[in-house]
Amino acid sequence: MSAALRNIRRPNLPTTSIRVGTSYASLDLWYVDLDVSAETPGCFSHWLSDDELDRAERFHSDLDRARYVVGRIALRRVLADRLGCPPAAVRLAYGRNGKPMLAGGRGHLEFSLAHCGGDAVIALTECAAIGVDIELLRPVPDVESLARLVFSEVERRELELAPDPVSAFLNGWTRKEAYVKALGLGLTAPLTEIIVSLSGTAALLSTGLRGQSASDWRLLNVPHPRAVVAVALGPHPESTGATSGESGEPRRPSR
Numbered sequence: 001m002s003a004a005l006r007n008i009r010r011p012n013l014p015t016t017s018i019r020v021g022t023s024y025a026s027l028d029l030w031y032v033d034l035d036v037s038a039e040t041p042g043c044f045s046h047w048l049s050d051d052e053l054d055r056a057e058r059f060h061s062d063l064d065r066a067r068y069v070v071g072r073i074a075l076r077r078v079l080a081d082r083l084g085c086p087p088a089a090v091r092l093a094y095g096r097n098g099k100p101m102l103a104g105g106r107g108h109l110e111f112s113l114a115h116c117g118g119d120a121v122i123a124l125t126e127c128a129a130i131g132v133d134i135e136l137l138r139p140v141p142d143v144e145s146l147a148r149l150v151f152s153e154v155e156r157r158e159l160e161l162a163p164d165p166v167s168a169f170l171n172g173w174t175r176k177e178a179y180v181k182a183l184g185l186g187l188t189a190p191l192t193e194i195i196v197s198l199s200g201t202a203a204l205l206s207t208g209l210r211g212q213s214a215s216d217w218r219l220l221n222v223p224h225p226r227a228v229v230a231v232a233l234g235p236h237p238e239s240t241g242a243t244s245g246e247s248g249e250p251r252r253p254s255r
């Protein structure tokens with residue numbers, strides 16, 4: 001890896017083969033420091049596609065622009081290493097809700113990117129859907145109001161009983177976001193129909209979607225020095241017949 005890209009490192013992860021449903025999926029994670037030297041974005045921006053450069057131009061804040069560019073440089077570096085091609089040759093396409101994926105017959109390699117402040121995470125797997133989320137450990141005022149927007153009734157009850165409501169909220173939110181990113185639905189997913197655990201043990205308890213069984217999915221938390229990081233792994237989109245980065249159909253709300 002290039003000397004100028006020492007901001008990309010693997011976390012200390014004890015296992016890289018995760019049981020998903022009845023099979024096993026590889027998991028490769030990379031942590032990225034987005035706040036690198038001011039020269040880095042310029043030095044490597046020729047790796048980016050025209051649409052990535054256009055998007056970078058639309059950021060109002062220089063800091064946000066630089067972080068976006070460094071995130072995409074890191075993503076291209078990691079994907080290029082896996083694919084055995086130059087970073088600029090990695091072609092990305094986007095699902096209906098914006099999920100990036102490899103263009104031109106996606107093959108077996110799936111990835112997900114998340115960032116929060118100056119930290120990003122890239123997750124890679126083969127033959128499975130994958131989503132990742134990162135939230136910096138910080139005080140979160142009024143978790144109950146946020147929970148009303150994004151948590152199910154079951155989750156809100158668990159939050160009320162939690163000894164540390166902020167860490168319970170961050171656990172639940174990162175797990176849920178990792179799952180909806182694996183589906184490719186993002187925030188268009190029926191968030192209050194999905195149920196995840198909020199405790200120390202990550203689990204998907206209800207998918208909120210027709211045609212998706214919670215037992216086919218694995219949620220896990222991975223250690224990070226200043227953030228909560230959650231990864232979701234599930235059935236590969238091709239095995240569920242989904243296209244364009246979305247899988248599953250919203251279940252009709254029960255209320």
Ligand SMILES: CC(C)(COP(=O)(O)OP(=O)(O)OC[C@H]1O[C@@H](n2cnc3c(N)ncnc32)[C@H](O)[C@@H]1OP(=O)(O)O)[C@@H](O)C(=O)NCCC(=O)NCCS
Nearest residue numbers: 071097098099100113114115116133181184185186187188
């Ligand atoms: C995906 C989404 C949940 C990201 O949430 P976030 O907390 O702001 O950001 P994160 O750091 O966790 O993830 C951002 C990354 O997720 C990826 N991403 C974007 N859309 C995605 C989707 N639908 N599914 C999975 N991943 C997605 C991208 O790699 C993005 O990084 P980028 O800035 O390099 O492009 C949210 O943006 C979303 O739901 N988008 C889809 C719906 C949509 O576009 N609505 C527009 C309404 S105005």
